Amino acid sequence: MTKHYSQAAAALKIMLLAFLGLMSLPAPLMAENRHALVIGNSAYQNITVLDNTIADAEAYAETFAELGYQVTSLKDLDRNGMEFALADFLEQIQPGDTAVFVYSGHGWSDGKTNFLLPTDVTLQSTEGRMRSMSIPLQNGVNGIVDQIRQAGAAVQVAIIDACRNNIFGKSGTRSAGMTRGLSIEVAPQGAFLIFSAGAGEQALDGLRTDDSSQTLSVFTRYFLPRLKAGMYLEDAINDTQLETARAALGDRNHKQNPAYYDQINGKFCLSGSCIGNVSLAPPTSCSDVRAVWADVKDAQDASVLAAFKKRYAACDIYANLAQSRIDLLAPPQPISAPPLEDLQTRMSRSAAVRQCDRLGLFPGHPDIAAGLAFGTGPDWADLNGAAAESACGAALKEYPDHPRLSASLGRAYDKQEQYEAAHAAYLIAANQGDLASYNNLGILYEDGEGVSQDYALAMQWYRKAAEQGYAYAQNRLGYMYQNGLGVPESDREAATWFRKAAEQGHAEAQYGLGQMYQKGRGVPESDREAATWYRKAAEQGHTMAQNSLGYMYFMGLGVPQSYMEAAAWYRKAAEQGIADAQYNLGQMYRLGRGVPQSDREAATWYRKAAEQGDAEAQYILGELYDNGRGVPQSDIEAVAWYRKAAEQGHVVAQNNLGYMYRKGRGVPQSDREAVAWYRKAAEQGHADAQTNLGYMYFMGLGVPQSDIEAVAWFRKAAEQENAIGQSNLGEMYRDGRGVPQSDIEAVAWFRKAAEQGNATAQSNLDNM
Numbered sequence: 001m002t003k004h005y006s007q008a009a010a011a012l013k014i015m016l017l018a019f020l021g022l023m024s025l026p027a028p029l030m031a032e033n034r035h036a037l038v039i040g041n042s043a044y045q046n047i048t049v050l051d052n053t054i055a056d057a058e059a060y061a062e063t064f065a066e067l068g069y070q071v072t073s074l075k076d077l078d079r080n081g082m083e084f085a086l087a088d089f090l091e092q093i094q095p096g097d098t099a100v101f102v103y104s105g106h107g108w109s110d111g112k113t114n115f116l117l118p119t120d121v122t123l124q125s126t127e128g129r130m131r132s133m134s135i136p137l138q139n140g141v142n143g144i145v146d147q148i149r150q151a152g153a154a155v156q157v158a159i160i161d162a163c164r165n166n167i168f169g170k171s172g173t174r175s176a177g178m179t180r181g182l183s184i185e186v187a188p189q190g191a192f193l194i195f196s197a198g199a200g201e202q203a204l205d206g207l208r209t210d211d212s213s214q215t216l217s218v219f220t221r222y223f224l225p226r227l228k229a230g231m232y233l234e235d236a237i238n239d240t241q242l243e244t245a246r247a248a249l250g251d252r253n254h255k256q257n258p259a260y261y262d263q264i265n266g267k268f269c270l271s272g273s274c275i276g277n278v279s280l281a282p283p284t285s286c287s288d289v290r291a292v293w294a295d296v297k298d299a300q301d302a303s304v305l306a307a308f309k310k311r312y313a314a315c316d317i318y319a320n321l322a323q324s325r326i327d328l329l330a331p332p333q334p335i336s337a338p339p340l341e342d343l344q345t346r347m348s349r350s351a352a353v354r355q356c357d358r359l360g361l362f363p364g365h366p367d368i369a370a371g372l373a374f375g376t377g378p379d380w381a382d383l384n385g386a387a388a389e390s391a392c393g394a395a396l397k398e399y400p401d402h403p404r405l406s407a408s409l410g411r412a413y414d415k416q417e418q419y420e421a422a423h424a425a426y427l428i429a430a431n432q433g434d435l436a437s438y439n440n441l442g443i444l445y446e447d448g449e450g451v452s453q454d455y456a457l458a459m460q461w462y463r464k465a466a467e468q469g470y471a472y473a474q475n476r477l478g479y480m481y482q483n484g485l486g487v488p489e490s491d492r493e494a495a496t497w498f499r500k501a502a503e504q505g506h507a508e509a510q511y512g513l514g515q516m517y518q519k520g521r522g523v524p525e526s527d528r529e530a531a532t533w534y535r536k537a538a539e540q541g542h543t544m545a546q547n548s549l550g551y552m553y554f555m556g557l558g559v560p561q562s563y564m565e566a567a568a569w570y571r572k573a574a575e576q577g578i579a580d581a582q583y584n585l586g587q588m589y590r591l592g593r594g595v596p597q598s599d600r601e602a603a604t605w606y607r608k609a610a611e612q613g614d615a616e617a618q619y620i621l622g623e624l625y626d627n628g629r630g631v632p633q634s635d636i637e638a639v640a641w642y643r644k645a646a647e648q649g650h651v652v653a654q655n656n657l658g659y660m661y662r663k664g665r666g667v668p669q670s671d672r673e674a675v676a677w678y679r680k681a682a683e684q685g686h687a688d689a690q691t692n693l694g695y696m697y698f699m700g701l702g703v704p705q706s707d708i709e710a711v712a713w714f715r716k717a718a719e720q721e722n723a724i725g726q727s728n729l730g731e732m733y734r735d736g737r738g739v740p741q742s743d744i745e746a747v748a749w750f751r752k753a754a755e756q757g758n759a760t761a762q763s764n765l766d767n768m
Contacts, residue, residue, distance in 0.1 A: 034098040036061070036069040036157075037089040041105030043076045046122040052205065053104040055215040056161055060102045063227050067271050069100060078120035080457075082135055086144060095152035100159070101144055107162025113139050116162055128401050132427035137162075141433035155268070161196075161220070192268060194237050194260040196223075196244065198301040207251045219244050219258060229271035241307040246295040257301035286315040293318050302329045344372060347399060356395035360388030360408035364472050365436045367404050377408070385415030403434035410440060419450025430461075438465035439473040446476075446485070455486030466497065474501035475509040482512070482521075491522030502533060510537035511545040518548075518557075527558030538569065546573035547581040554584075554593075563594030574605060582609035583617045590620075599630030610641065618645035619653040626656070635666030646677060654681035655689040662692075662701075671702030682713060687722035690714075694728060707738030718749060726753035727761035734764070743768060 040057025042050045054075055061073040070092070074085055086101075093099050106117040110127050115134035124130040136143040137160060148156045196219035204218040216224065222243040226236035241258040248256035289312050296308050302325075309322040347353045354374045361368070361377030368376055378384075389412035395405045410425030423444055429437035442461035445454045459480055465473035478497035481490045495516045501509030514533035517526045531552045537545035550569035553562045567588045573581030586605035589598045603624050609617035622641030625634045639660050645653035658677030661670045675696050681689030694713030697706045711732050717725025730749035733742045747768055753761030 033094060033096075034067075034069045034100070035089065035092050036064040036071045036100035036102065037085065038064070038071060038073045038102040039077060039082065039085060039105070040073075040075045041077060041103075041117070041119050044106065044117075044119050044121070046120075047106065047117070050105060052215065052217070053161070056217060056220055057102065057104040059216060059220065059224055060104070060159060063224055064100055064102070067227070067229060069098075076119050079118040079133070079135070080460075082116070082118050083460075086147065090147060090151045093148070093151040093153050096154045097152070098155040098157070099148050099151070099153035100157040101148060102159040102161075104161040107137075107160065108134070113137070113143075114160070114162065116144070116160070128406075128428050129424060131401065131431055132424055134431075136431060139432065142431070157270070161217070192233060192260065194258065196220075196256070196258050198255075198257045198259045201256055204248055204251070204254060204256055207247065209251070218247055218256070222247070227270060230269075231271070232267045232269055234267050238307040238310055241304050242292070242296065242311060245299060245304050246292065249295050255298075255300065257299045257304040259301045259303040286312065286318075289315045289318050293321065297321070297325065299325075300329065302326045305329070343399075347402075348374065350395065350398055352391065352395040352398055353405065356388070356392040356405055356408050359384065359391045360412050361404070362407070362411055362436050362440075365404060365407065366470065373404065380415070383411065383415045385412045388412035389416070401428055401432070403429040403432040403437070406432075407434050407437045407440070410437065414440065414444075414449075417449075419444060421450075423450040430464075435465040435468055435470040435473070438462070439470060439476065442473065442476060446480075455480065457486075459486035466500070469504075471501040471504040471506040471509065474498075474504075475506050475512065478509060478512055482516075491516065493522075495522030502536070505536075505540070507537040507540040507542040507545065510534075510540075511542050511548070514545065514548065527552065529558070531558035538572070541576075543573040543576045543578045543581070546570075546576075547578055547584065550581065550584060563588065565594075567594030574608070577608075577612075579609040579612040579614040579617070582606075582612075583614050586617065586620070599624065601630075603630035610644070613648070615645045615648040615650040615653070618642075618648075619650050619656075622653065622656065635660065637666075639666035646680070649680075649684070651681040651684045651686040651689065654678075654684075655686055655692065658689065658692060671696065673702075675702035682716070685716075685720070687717040687720040687725060690717035690720075691722055691725040691728065694725070698728075707732065709738075711738035718752070721752075721756070723753040723756040723758040723761065726750075726756075727758050727764065730761060730764060734768075 038057050038061040040054040042053045044050070057073065057075065061071050065071045072085070072089060074081070077085060089099075089101070103116055105119075106121075108115055108117065108130070110131065113131075114137040115131065116137060117134055121133045124133060137158070138145040140146060145156060145158050148158070196217075206214065207218060214221070219240065223236065223240045226239055237258070237260050241260075245257050248254040292308065292312070296304055299305055305322045305326045309319050309326070312322075313319050357373050357375035357377060359378070360383070361373055361375055363377050363379060365373060365377070367373040388408065392405055392409040392412055396402065396409060399405060406425050406429035410422045410429065413419070413422035413425060423441070426437040426440045426444070430441055438461050442458040442465075444450055445458035445461065447453065451457075459477070462473045462476045462480065466477045474497045478494045478501065480486055481497060482494035483489065487493075495513065498509045498513040498516060502513045510533045513523075514530045514537065516522050517524075517533065518530035519525070523529070531549065534545045534549040534552060538549045546569050550566045550573070551557075552559050553569065554566035555561070559565070567585065570581045570585040570588060574585045582605045586602045586609065588594050589596075589605065590602035591597070595601070603621065606617045606621045606624070610621045618641045621631075622638045622645065624630050625632075625641060626638035627633065631637070639657065642653045642657040642660065646657045654677050658674045658681070660666055661677065662674035663669070667673070675693065678689045678693040678696065682693045690713045694710045694717065696702055697713065698710035699705065703709075711729065714725050714729040714732060718729045726749045730746045730753065732738050733749065734746035735741070739745070747765065750761045750765040750768070754765050
């Protein structure tokens, strides 16, 4: 891409170069594998488009390829694209490798951390929101440089060209912390950080004298030629500092003083070997020292003066002048300063922080296990969203954007169904490495709350946390694989992730793994293993596991058969409101298994399940009222409960409700209603209902009389071994109604019914 420079549209930029290495090593000890990821962002969707970032990025890509690096070059990436690109890059890195990251595009700083902007960013009114849409360069947790270091690279290099112009408009229109240029990075041991301009300065994108053939910014055009094989980094930046400062001052009296912060032991060579290096710097002659000194003597950055002093060390007078100027710029050093109190100690005295942890913190937050939190927080059911929002909002005023506090605020919004606000708060925390927020963002994307439902994005967030050992996210990954949400369905992967979480004591995952063993999905089928994992979860109070363990004891699957144990585990779950367990405990009382037989107790537990909508419990409760067992006999109550179950498709309840209409019990008598309910059950294959519907057609009750329809329904029931249906079908053959008369067929069907003890069929058979 060709860059056309015009004076009116001259853009400014800041470039940060961070070269991080463990130490300068001789060539034989350097990592053999060298990787470079180069990203150029130009086509911004909602802020100023940048004209020359792609050209700059391509130049860096070409340079590092010439230096022997394996280069991946990408352009115009949105947030997901940048995150995926970095993730792929990290997978290439092996311990001991050299890694380079180059970025050219928009960036900003909050005064503490430098951020890079993806192409889909939109400007936000607060720093917190802006951070949530940006990617941190280095924050000690999950910044780009941090992740490269964590991947095991022995040497890390970052070149960041991240501020082309003022994306925030006029001063005062955004939060005061949002600066146009990038801020100083604190160089850790083994790091070499280079800025193309000093703190508060901006770097020129071009010079007045440039023509259309010039495609590189001022700093880059002087720096790139020095990034050659055999050149030490320190020499390259020293030469570049002086040239850049002179060019900026001479062009428009602009102050651009590149600065660097060197924490590398020894000298670092990009190409791996600098033996026989010949510097590109001109000979250290004093012939031009006066002119150069005139250009740099007012520099506010000591590194520029240091470069001058090094280059003109033989020119004693001017070297001494430079040293004097450096001494003047040095900040005063306190004689003795008391040590700063660490953040944890200060937070421990904050009533607001303690209140936020008590009212809003997720009980499974990693800070609790790490001993960093000041409370365990409420379960979801007990969470008061409004109270937590107030408490955590107050805490964040004292400690802005603290990841745990932001995560708790997101949880408070989440409980109040303010999903967009929850998403924003979770994202702020996630950008600072909060694992619980990774998981919660996954849930929002899985459920489509506050965002468009996106299972693939949900998987990405879950995986970020799961791969760092967060059990809650590992469990969600298992569920997603089990159900094929966002990934191809895989029982093996599901079982793998359930196991990872289960082995950390996660009850839901233990229950899930138990199900996998019971059904033989992704693991060999094993009732013993299923019971083992159900028990682990059940002993932690997991209600579904308690119910499942009760079933295992009831059936003797993987454990010795025991109705008493079954009833005990059913009761634990039933008392916590699990409808299946309430129904099961009702069954135990009705049958007298593991507990004394009691229709009254049975009715009590059936009612609890029925009131939660359990259709089987509703049907049985209807039967108890129908027959006056454990409750006072009541046709009205029987009909009410039959209807609730019938409307959920319960076939026996549908047949019974039809019978109540046929007899006018608990409802006004109605053959039409009886037929309607018989038909619903009959069409689902219920044999008694098929027989009853056949009878209604035979008699013409609620439907037009039809022997053919009667035969059809009697036959459906008879073929299911229904004795009454078989006897009735025999009579239709005997009398030739709806079918051709046939004593042979009649005898055959009478015999089938008689063998089941049907007295009418036996009598008819005797009379044939």
